[in-house]
Amino acid sequence: MSVQYGRGCPYDCDFCNVTALLGHRPRTKNTAQVVEELDRLYALGWRGGIFFVDDNLIGNRRALKSELLPALIAWQRDKRHIPFTAQVSINLADDEELLRMMAEAGFDAVFVGIETPDDSALAASNKKQNLGRDLVADVRRIQRAGIEVYAGFIVGFDSDTPASFRRQADFIRDSGIVTAMVGLLQAPPGTRLHDRMRREGRLLGAMTGDNVDGTTNILPRMRLDTLREQYRALIRHLYAPRPYYRRVRTFLREYRVPPVKARADVQRLLAVVRSSFRLGLLGKERLHFWRLLAWTTVRRPRLFSRAVTLAIYGYHFRRVRELHIL
Numbered sequence: 001m002s003v004q005y006g007r008g009c010p011y012d013c014d015f016c017n018v019t020a021l022l023g024h025r026p027r028t029k030n031t032a033q034v035v036e037e038l039d040r041l042y043a044l045g046w047r048g049g050i051f052f053v054d055d056n057l058i059g060n061r062r063a064l065k066s067e068l069l070p071a072l073i074a075w076q077r078d079k080r081h082i083p084f085t086a087q088v089s090i091n092l093a094d095d096e097e098l099l100r101m102m103a104e105a106g107f108d109a110v111f112v113g114i115e116t117p118d119d120s121a122l123a124a125s126n127k128k129q130n131l132g133r134d135l136v137a138d139v140r141r142i143q144r145a146g147i148e149v150y151a152g153f154i155v156g157f158d159s160d161t162p163a164s165f166r167r168q169a170d171f172i173r174d175s176g177i178v179t180a181m182v183g184l185l186q187a188p189p190g191t192r193l194h195d196r197m198r199r200e201g202r203l204l205g206a207m208t209g210d211n212v213d214g215t216t217n218i219l220p221r222m223r224l225d226t227l228r229e230q231y232r233a234l235i236r237h238l239y240a241p242r243p244y245y246r247r248v249r250t251f252l253r254e255y256r257v258p259p260v261k262a263r264a265d266v267q268r269l270l271a272v273v274r275s276s277f278r279l280g281l282l283g284k285e286r287l288h289f290w291r292l293l294a295w296t297t298v299r300r301p302r303l304f305s306r307a308v309t310l311a312i313y314g315y316h317f318r319r320v321r322e323l324h325i326l
Contacts, residue, residue, distance in 0.1 A: 013113075014126045014192040015154070015185060018055050028060055031067045035075060042080065049083045057086040057110075058098065065101060072105035076260050083108045083260065085150075089129050090114065093138035099145035106260040109148040112139075117171040118164060121157035125193070139175040143251065146258035151177045155231055156185035158221045165230045169237055176250035178310050179317075180238055183211030184231055187218050212320075239317045241285035245292050248310045257302045272305075275312050283315065 012019050041050065058064060076082070084106045092098060092110065102110075114135060115127055122130050139149050153168055172180045186207040187194040197203040202219040214235075220227050237243060279289045289311055296307040 012126055013115075014124075014196075015187065017188040017190045021190065022055070028063055028068075031071045034068060035071055038072075038075060038082075042082070047082065049085060052084060052086040054086055056089050058088045058092055058095075061095070061098065065098060069098075069101040069105045073101070076104070076106045080106075081260060082106060083258075085109045085111065087111045087113075090133065090135065090138050091129055093141040096145075099142065099147065103146040104259050106258075107147055108258040108260065109150060110142065111150045111152065112142075114139075114151045114171075114177075115154045116157065116160075116164070117167055118157070118159065120159045121164075124157065124159060136171065136175045139177060140254050143176065143254040144256050146256040148179075148251070148255065149175075149177055150179040151175075151181070153180055153182040154185050155182065155234065156216055156218075156220050156222070156227055160220075160222060160227075162222075162226070162230055165234045169234060169243075172238060173243065173247060173250070176247055176254055178244075178247055178251050179313065181212055182231075182235060182238065184214065184216040184227065185218065185220070186211055186216050193218075235321055239314065239321050241288045241314070241318075244314045244317075245285070245288040245311075248292060248307065248314070249295060251310075252296060252300050252303050252307060255300075255303065255306070271312065272308050275308055275315075279311055279315055285314070 038050070072084070086107060088110045090112050092102075092112075113127075114130065115125070116122060117135055119131055122128075139151075142149050151172075153172070155165060155168060157164075168182065185193075187197045187203065188207060194203070197218045204217045204219055207217040208215050214228060214231060216224075216227075222230075275289075280286050283289065292307055292311060293304070296304050300307075
């Protein structure tokens with residue numbers, strides 16, 4: 001379920017059409033509107049997670065810290081136990097107070113556009129907010145605040161070579177980003193990238209709108225068939241059971257139990273039973289599954305539910321990969 005807080009983004013990446021559509025100035029709903037939406041969802045019986053539909057929730061930090069987050073902290077203290085998710089920029093890691101307040105407000109996960117660990121590609125695409133940073137350390141700082149990092153990655157930049165795919169895989173492994181959404185570079189209409197590709201005669205047509213379907217609407221510097229094969233190999237590797245479950249353990253080592261936890265209910269109990277049957281008995285990954293649960297029980301018992309959830313995510317990701325990528 002989702003509520004909307006703000007639109008607009010202060011950044012201007014050349015492959016992103018948010019600023020072309022909505023401008024640079026963040027515009028936010030007032031806090032009373034947001035709380036009213038949350039109260040309405042709760043009154044209707046919703047007890048699951050809620051995604052804040054905002055291109056960058058921390059775009060207006062002053063309003064966030066002084067108005068919205070204090071109100072959400074108070075809302076959660078009224079025995080709500082509803083987990084929140086939002087899109088943010090990586091510089092969330094720079095603000096310890098903001099990290100603490102977001103965790104107390106119920107944000108147990110954020111989506112970050114990391115794109116690539118290669119500074120040359122970041123500079124060429126004007127992803128300035130990610131340049132010159134220790135991105136692995138940034139991710140871990142967010143995880144240690146009790147906030148999981150979901151991240152978007154892109155391959156197919158002009159500076160990419162076959163070695164870039166290995167660096168992407170290594171970065172995702174080292175950072176413990178379990179949910180890594182990797183797509184080929186695409187050029188949405190209205191972006192500077194789209195205009196440049198058109199001028200250079202490298203625009204292949206309209207994009208599909210699905211940035212994880214293994215397609216692109218631009219002609220890359222790398223051979224297109226090489227790019228596609230390298231992309232498929234990267235996805236196969238990331239979501240194969242062994243590297244996936246290792247990544248889950250890396251994440252669980254860093255992750256602090258969030259201050260706002262979802263309530264246990266019958267559905268969560270059934271998820272444990274069903275996953276034990278499908279993944280632990282029928283699945284090809286059953287050995288990895290039981291090892292993860294045993295490791296979590298001994299090392300991080302308070303994160304047992306999160307471990308089961310991530311095991312289920314892995315099964316889902318592998319199914320998506322099989323149906324759409326291979």
